[in-house]
Amino acid sequence: MTALFGEGPVWAAIPWNDLVASPLAWGVIAGAISLLLLIPGSSQRARTPGLIFAAASLVLFGLGLGRSESLGAQLSVWVLAALTVGSAGAAIAMRSAVYSAIWFAVSLLGTGGLFCLQNAQFLGVATVVVYAGAIVVTFLFVVMLAQPEGHDAYDRISWGPLAKPVVVGSSALLLGLVLGTVGPALGVIGGKPVAPAPAKTVAATTPASAAGSVPVAPAGSAKDSAPSTDAAPATAAAAPPARSAIDTIDNRGHMARLGSVLFSRHLIAVELGGTLLLAALVGAVAIVIQGRDERAKPGVGTGEERNHG
């Protein structure tokens, strides 16, 4: 059993105190509460408490975010993150599908900004153009076509009484687990600058350790248990190795490099993606044509006429 459980209980290795002290944990909780209050449910509530909790969770998340080198960068991250997360929350909390779509588009704008901050300008623009400009607008069209009244009864409720707490709770738990493991591993939570160990995480899932023959120490105690083996990847990860010009990401010549990488190394994938798009196009047309043959059911007349008439 020791082999199975590793050396000592894993719970002990998790920095509980640091987690509790981290604002992120409280942000997750506050966000969960706000969602519980805001997501349409069986009973109508006032929105104010939910909004308060949502604001609190946003603040807590902002406090828990990593620090950037400059205040300007920090501020832009804060603003864009708040925009993204807040409008995403609004998108799922709205009772009207149209509002949801609009809020999602706003969230996509924030995402695009975040992409730009990450040296991914092309993606930022593409997201805004493709998602917000095309996909979401298409969604909006569909919503408008299907639901001329805006929102139907099923928009005002969710599944049975248990579904909402269970879903929100388990999603929060999932998020908490992810943040709670990644944060300490990156050294962001708990203040101890633990070397980020991407290699380490790879090593932890190698077959040898998975088989349980060589118990691999959890990340928190990595240095104590096996310093010599962990030293090399740790330093490698801490200082990314020198790369060729094409591999480096910076602002100069971004598009050219992206394009060259995309059309050289990932050429086949690009072709496959194009083929996939074609297939999806044909499929969508086929589905709609098939559906047309089977329509003309009583009671659905109005929507159809508007779509095709």
Place this chain on the structure above:
Amino acid sequence: MAEAASELFSYLTVGGILFALGLIGFLVRRNMIVMFLCAEMMLQGISISLVAWGKYHANWGGQMLVIFILTVAACEAAIALALVLMLFHRSGKLDIAFWQEMREEGQPAYVDREIPEEREEDKVWPTLTPAGRLPSRDPEIDLHRSRV
């Protein structure tokens, strides 16, 4: 590199939150359109994480993946909207709960709870700000138009 890790963690956090929100929305909402929006939201969360990792490791892999995610999302949107339209033709609803024929034989169908009354503020429907003057409408023409 503490800043790099810290920055990475910021974006991971945002991505994670987006993913979680999308997940919640997907599982809780019943409008098929909103569910697909939430699925896209989850993809966005993943995209943010990938881009952040790509920057952290200083390579193009993350961004490449996000490009393909965009592609796939576009395909998905096309197919999904076609399907949604077709389902809407059949049922006249966008309610996912209407489509539960795939359940096990003998299982009772899921029945809605009682639907609460719609509140006044929810009835507000986004409208465009009127611009210009109202066109003069010929009552004769209005009489013979089937739709707006």
Place this chain on the structure above:
Amino acid sequence: MDSKLHLLMVLVPGLPLAAALLTALFGPRHLKAASHWPVILALAGSFAASIALLSEVKQRSAESAPQGGYEHVLALWTWMDLPDALSMDAAMAKASPEAAASATAAATGGSLLRDFRIDVTLRADPLTSTMLSMVTFISTLVAIFAAGYMKGERGYWRFFTYIALFVFSMTMLVSVSNFALLFVFWEAVGVCSYLLIGFWYPKPDAAAAGMKAFLVNRVGDFGFALALFLIWTTYGTLDFHDRAAVASIGNDTVAAASADVAGESASDRDRGPLGVVSPARIKANAYWGGGLGLAICLLLMLGACGKSAQFPLHVWLPDAMEGPTPVSALIHAATMVTAGVYMVTRCTPLFSASPEAQATVAVVGGVTALLAGLIALTQHDLKRVLAYSTVSQLGYMFLGLGTGSLLGIVAGMFHLFTHAFFKALLFLGSGSVMHAMGHVIDMRRFSGLRTLMPVTHATFLIGCLALAGVPPLSGFWSKDAIVASLHEQAHHWQEAGGGSHGSEASGHETAEGGSKPAAQAVVIPAANAPTLISAAALARLYQGLYLLALVVAFMTAFYTFRAFYLTFYGPERIPAEAGSHAHESPWSMCGPLAILAVLAAGIGGYLEWTHGFAHFVSLAPSLAGGPVLGTEKPGEFHLTVAATSTLVAAAGILLASYLYLGGKREVQWLSSKANLEELSSWMDVERVARWSKKPWIAGIHASAKRVGLGWLTAIIGNLLLFAALLITAPLALGHFVSPYRLSYRKFYWDEIYMATIVWPLQTLGIVLAWIDRWIVDGAVNLCGRLPTQLGSLMRSLQMGLVPFYGLAMLLGVLILMAAKLLWAGS
């Protein structure tokens, strides 16, 4: 020469089989109302062939008579052949009488390996050919009769198919030369009997009777099968014959059976063991006595009891009268029920080795004869009277066989032969009556038919006289022979008990006339001495059975004529069912009646006068050698016995005439006496209570009242009344089992079987069915239902809602992450 014989042997069963197939295939579509023609023609041809066979056998047996019996065995094909199936262990082989007596077995050192080999063999010997001619003759006449009787019935072709199939099975039964095949056709005739009893299967009574016959026969067949197993393990073969003495088709040069093949030929293995009742074995008298022999014989007897409706298993035959009357005449009077008699006769050497078994046969026969005779006295159903008389007469035959003497066995066979004629005649006569009376058979509902049906009346009278045993008719001769053999046997054991063994043996030696003196003198006393019963007891037994036979003869005469008078005399009454067609039967029914009447009257006397039957039958291998030879020779006429039985029969007829021709008052008086009706009057409470009204009792009571003791007399009176009722209560039982009621209710045998066998088995069956249904099946079903239930727990998760599947994925991811965190490191 041989080929002609072979042709006849195959033709006799072959023609009915062909007719059965023909009728079965073409009856329903093409033959329809003409279905009887192929059957009648085939049966007539079969009869002609069997007569030719009879004369051929007679001629040949006369030539080979001194050699200890004539048999000719024809092998058609080999049915099964398992080499070295049985290895008799050395001790058993040493101890076997065969090893002791047979030189070859002793020479091979006692290791006896036996092949289990069954050849489909037909045999021709006097016993078989006699049976064949009787069976085919009766069946031909019955088929002709049935053509008139069954006219217009539904399933006309089916009836004749069954009849032909039955005749095929019956002829095969008496033709085959192997116990296993005997068993096969024993069952085949049982099946035909079942089918024919239940011919009118929509009638619940008929269906139940068929089932009853079949089930009761199963008991007997069980014993028979066990006997076969014992014979196989004991004697190493199931063949009647020696394998060396077999001819096959196209091979005429095989030596005819001769008694002295056994001793000298080179290899024992080539020839196989001696046949169970082959002349060689009989000559050597290589039979087991003691417990083993007794067991074999008793089990065989059980089988015979089932088929021939003897005492413990007699209950099916009267019910079998639900079948069409020609069937009753053919199967349940003349042929099938005599299969047991035939089988026991065939196995005579086995029975000779075990006097106890013979005594058992005699006792069973006697008890059956008496029981059935008593029951027949009071029955109202004409066919039932005849059925019980059949059972009774079969008991007679077994009485004859049970004597164990050649005289008795031949007499039993003789009675079988004559009985077939007059009982078939009587049944066909009753069928004629039924036909005229619209299928009413209750004698209380018709009477005085003699003017209406003169032919039936006359022929029935002849049959009754023959059955009653009136001198010139055939029944007299055969019955008298049996009675005489019992008388002789009683004398024989008296002498044996009084004198010494030596004198008995020497007596045998002189009686045989020196044909095989050495072998007999050595073997007989050892094998034939009774071990369980003393000779004196046997003498008393046979004396008792002799008297019993006379009593039964009296009863037979009485109930036969009772039925006869009730049917044909008295005022003419016709039941409503007869309608307007109460008339004499057509020629196709009267013709067979007339022919049978002539034969029933004459054949016994003819055969007795010429001594033809006894001499011929005693040339059969089973009877021509061995211990039975040492007994009384058949054919002698015992004047005193004959006179006695004639007187007895005449007394029975006279009594019946007095009671049923004259006034009815005597009958009423007799039946009320026999019913113990006085006893029931004692059970009447009011009658007893009336005693208190008697003047002297009332006077005592009044005077006691006057002195103030009225309460005392009242109490005493009531006590006395109570005591009287208590005393008379057991008399109610006497009323219940009064002689008349016992007879009328057939001694409650059906009820006894119902209570002791049927109900317990039914209850057991219900209990077992319940256990099987709810416990065994329940366990199996539980094993099947458990996964379904477990599965349906999971089924409820399959709601068909996409978000729930998504939620399941989310929870699954959570569990995986938690597991990873907890157990495999972060």
